[in-house]
Amino acid sequence: MFNIILFGPPGSGKGTQSKNLVIKYGLKHLSTGDLLRSEIALQTPLGIEAKNFIDKGQLVPDEVVIGMISTALETNPDVAGFLFDGFPRTDAQAEALDKLLHLKKTSIAVMLALDVSENELIKRLLHRGKSSGRSDDVDETIIRSRIHEYENKTKPVADYYRRFNKVVHIKGEGSVHEIFEELCNEIDNRKKKVSVNQPSSINQSLY
Numbered sequence: 001m002f003n004i005i006l007f008g009p010p011g012s013g014k015g016t017q018s019k020n021l022v023i024k025y026g027l028k029h030l031s032t033g034d035l036l037r038s039e040i041a042l043q044t045p046l047g048i049e050a051k052n053f054i055d056k057g058q059l060v061p062d063e064v065v066i067g068m069i070s071t072a073l074e075t076n077p078d079v080a081g082f083l084f085d086g087f088p089r090t091d092a093q094a095e096a097l098d099k100l101l102h103l104k105k106t107s108i109a110v111m112l113a114l115d116v117s118e119n120e121l122i123k124r125l126l127h128r129g130k131s132s133g134r135s136d137d138v139d140e141t142i143i144r145s146r147i148h149e150y151e152n153k154t155k156p157v158a159d160y161y162r163r164f165n166k167v168v169h170i171k172g173e174g175s176v177h178e179i180f181e182e183l184c185n186e187i188d189n190r191k192k193k194v195s196v197n198q199p200s201s202i203n204q205s206l207y
């Protein structure tokens with residue numbers, strides 16, 4: 001399995017790039033944001049609980065998203081790999097993800113981190129809010145809370161993977177196509193390294 005984390009602040013283009021990457025590499029896209037929004041649309045108890053946090057621009061509690069990811073991993077046993085988008089967003093989520101992947105005898109191959117300036121993020125999210133129907137994209141105060149949550153709780157997650165030399169930074173400003181090409185180059189390089197240095201998937205484990 002070849003598993004990727006697409007990392008970056010809200011509005012950095014993770015969703016847009018994920019859609020193209022999963023097609024090219026035959027990966028299963030797991031976006032906790034999308035999973036939560038479908039729970040909200042179905043008005044499940046989980047969705048109703050999550051909405052309270054999302055509408056304030058806060059992170060949903062770890063156990064809720066970890067449970068969702070655990071189910072998604074179990075229900076997709078035969079995929080070529082996963083592309084995680086918007087997960088993990090806290091150190092606790094990163095540790096839980098490693099344990100879950102370890103049980104499947106696999107691990108994260110690379111974290112691709114999209115770098116975008118704060119002014120550009122706010123501009124993009126307000127623009128998206130005009131048509132996305134997402135209540136968390138309309139109000140600048142909520143957008144700033146999401147960026148604040150990212151800076152405080154999510155950015156440190158990159159340090160966790162940096163210890164294992166798994167983080168690659170990519171400039172997230174430019175055309176969608178240019179950024180996609182950069183991401184593909186990094187993935188192709190990592191895939192080559194994995195096949196040369198680590199013939200067994202067990203060896204890719206963080207443990």
Ligand code: ADP
Binds near residue numbers: 009032053146
């Ligand atoms: P964006 O990255 O543009 O903020 P997402 O769709 O990834 O959009 O997430 C929307 C909201 O869903 C977040 O602001 C947060 O409240 C919640 N959420 C998504 N993923 C997670 C996660 N892994 N942990 C906690 N909350 C999450």
